[in-house]
Amino acid sequence: MEQEPQISRADARLPGRLLPRAFFEDAPDRVAPRLLGKLLVHRTRKGILAGRIVEAEAYLGPHHNPPDPAAHSYRGPTPRNRVLFGPAGHAYVYVIYGRSFCMNVSCEPDGLAGCVLLRALEPVHGWRQMERNRGLEPGAPRRALTSGPGRLTQALGLTRIHHNGLDMTHADSALQVRDDGTEVGAPLITPRIGIRHAIDWPLRFAVDDHPFISGPRKFSSAVSSF
DNA sequence: CTGTGGATTTGCT
DNA sequence: GCAAATCCACAGG
Numbered sequence: 550m551e552q553e554p555q556i557s558r559a560d561a562r563l564p565g566r567l568l569p570r571a572f573f574e575d576a577p578d579r580v581a582p583r584l585l586g587k588l589l590v591h592r593t594r595k596g597i598l599a600g601r602i603v604e605a606e607a608y609l610g611p612h613h614n615p616p617d618p619a620a621h622s623y624r625g626p627t628p629r630n631r632v633l634f635g636p637a638g639h640a641y642v643y644v645i646y647g648r649s650f651c652m653n654v655s656c657e658p659d660g661l662a663g664c665v666l667l668r669a670l671e672p673v674h675g676w677r678q679m680e681r682n683r684g685l686e687p688g689a690p691r692r693a694l695t696s697g698p699g700r701l702t703q704a705l706g707l708t709r710i711h712h713n714g715l716d717m718t719h720a721d722s723a724l725q726v727r728d729d730g731t732e733v734g735a736p737l738i739t740p741r742i743g744i745r746h747a748i749d750w751p752l753r754f755a756v757d758d759h760p761f762i763s764g765p766r767k768f769s770s771a772v773s774s775f
Numbered sequence: 776c777t778g779t780g781g782a783t784t785t786g787c788t
Numbered sequence: 789g790c791a792a793a794t795c796c797a798c799a800g801g
Binding site: 606608619620621643645646647648649651653666668697698699700703741742743744745 | 791792793794795796
Binding site for chain 1: 785
């Protein structure tokens with residue numbers, strides 16, 4: 550029989566380097582732009598699904614001054630959002646409008662509840678499986694795969710029951726964020742999408758001019774809240 | 776291209 | 789009861 554060399558690390562075959570918890574133990578508006586260009590990796594029985602993060606939003610915890618009324622943590626812990634109040638680097642996956650999932654990574658030290666919402670990925674590995682997960686025909690528009698928070702969770706097969714609360718900072722975790730050394734330029738910064746409170750806070754970060762981002766590609770100053 | 780409405784979970788009033 | 793960090797199908801210009 551052939552003899553396989555021992556794999557000393559569970560992540561030996563994954564690209565790049567695993568981001569440690571310390572990466573996420575910071576304010577969400579500092580973590581979100583640093584996540585641009587990093588890889589979100591989901592290890593499944595059918596193979597590895599991975600995408601490069603090209604758009605993310607920061608949601609600030611209730612300890613922040615002023616508090617962020619658009620954040621799920623704004624009114625304190627609930628059964629849904631309790632992972633946000635735990636340690637950094639954990640997945641917060643929730644159902645939005647009864648039909649889609651949204652994927653966040655918790656930030657700040659234990660007890661503080663900031664997070665980053667992942668809004669768009671560029672598919673990097675498992676492109677074909679993502680197409681099947683999305684129920685798309687081969688040859689569908691590429692940006693329909695992972696451009697949008699509900700789309701990317703469906704493409705990677707992420708669900709609340711299976712992934713909410715997962716610690717993403719261990720090498721044997723099914724869900725990880727990894728750094729393969731890709732550099733991105735200064736991010737596009739705009740208000741967040743799809744919210745009704747704090748609509749002008751500049752907490753959406755995206756790789757400028759990237760074809761896979763969702764929503765506006767420029768900062769629009771047309772919105773006046775006064 | 777733009778706008779509208781339905782699906783359906785979660786939590787607040 | 790109703791609003792919400794969305795997506796998709798469909799209607800109309």
